[in-house]
Amino acid sequence: MTNYRFYVASSLDGFIADDHDSLDWLVTQPIDAHGFMNYNRFMADIGVLAMGHTTYQWIVDHNMTSGEPWPYEVPTYVFTHRDLTPVADTIQTVSGTPGEHRAELVSAAGDKDVWIVGGGGLATQFARAGMLGEVMVSIAPVFLGSGRPLFTDAFNLELEEFDRNRAFLCARYSVRGPRAEA
Template sequence: MTRTLYYTATSLDGFIATSEHSLDWLVSRDNDPAGPMGYDVFFAQIGALVMGASTYAWVTEQLDGDWPYDQPTWVLTHRDFPTPADGVDVRFRSGNVAELHPEMVAAAASKDLWVVGGGDLAGQFAERGLLDAVQVSVAPVTLGAGAPLLPRQVELRLTGVARNRDFACLSYDVVR
């Protein structure tokens, strides 16, 4: 069964990016992608992705236009963006996530759907009862301001705690 997961990292004070949309504070930290709650283990279970415009812009800028994902990806935006390359399955959409969710789940082909970012987008899925779990790695830094982790009230139940080098890793199920 496909689950909709918000997998991300946050500063200790609850921000996923600086006010300038920078993740420099994150990429400079030590972690093991194959370690506890690491990216490699997580990503192996992903069949489709969804992200907001700021996340898409950051990914394409950081990777000089090279697209890192083979899975179908939805970008929820009102902005105009170029598609990264021929043969890449990126779908630009706007509107209610509840209306798009069945299409995303079908494309995930029994694997999970990853809400890549941002926090407001994850909150939209949560508000509509579509978010199943939150997995967050907490970095040892405070930012003071920026893009919040999850700017909605969402009830969660802790299901896992681990340490991955510099990160405290927390796994939650969404309580409905």
Template sequence: MTAVTRYRFYTATTLDGFLADENDSLEWLFTKDIDETGPGNAGAFMEEVGAQVMGATTYLWVLDHEPHWLPQIPTFVFTHRSLKPVNGLVEFLSGDPSEFRELIGKAAGDRDVWITGGGDLAASFASAGMLDEVQVSIAPVLLGAGKPLFGGAVDLSLRTCDRNRDFLVATFDVIGPLAPD
């Protein structure tokens, strides 16, 4: 039996729903305590991932601040900008995610696709019917403004929740677009 590729938005957010502050900084994230082997840990998650997708802002932030976060797996950066790949595993794409479903799925093999960021990109994957799961680690931080966790209206179903020191880790199944009133 062939494994089905799942598209998973795995991220962290502030309690008020921001991925980053207004200057694209994640400094708030590094002030909180987390058990690197506890619930929702990145190591266990990455064992299930065969490819990742991200937006240009995330890609540039990772290169500038945390280049070790760029895993050595096929990486697709959705952008309209002209950017340079850091290795032969990075490919730049422009357009609707559905146009690249076969390419991304083939790159992931029998593993999952990590939608790294940001919230608008995750929403575009949801709109294309290519988002199966949202796993979010919620930090006890209130920024008041910044880059939103998600850029669309999607109905979710809570599958699990746990605590990892300072973080609430919640995993949701994606039901589909939120039905209008």
């Protein structure tokens, strides 16, 4: 069964990017590429990427400026209402809610999972649709004070496992559901 996973790094105060969409705070932190919750192990289980326009544009602007190819081989769905010219054949733009594209995402993922890449707002939309099963967060030892939030709604999670990867506290949570209003 396809699992929808939000694999993300966050500042200690809950932001995934600063006010200028910069990740400088993240890329300066030491991490063991083979350590707990490492990227390569995670990607081995991923069949599809889902991201919003801001994340897509950040990748294009910061990773492809020197003529490098799109860094992902698996199909990528960019959720946006903007006109966008994909930079690779594996990229498809979609509009609407994640729930409207559930069957397509599952089919494209095959026997693998869907990675919700960046974008706390998009991850929240997946959660609202009952399509977010797991949050994997690597927490960096930095306060940003403001920026793009890790998540934008009240949801209950359950801690499944945690460990340290050099500078990061890494934790994997299962999503239990929206928090009930008191």
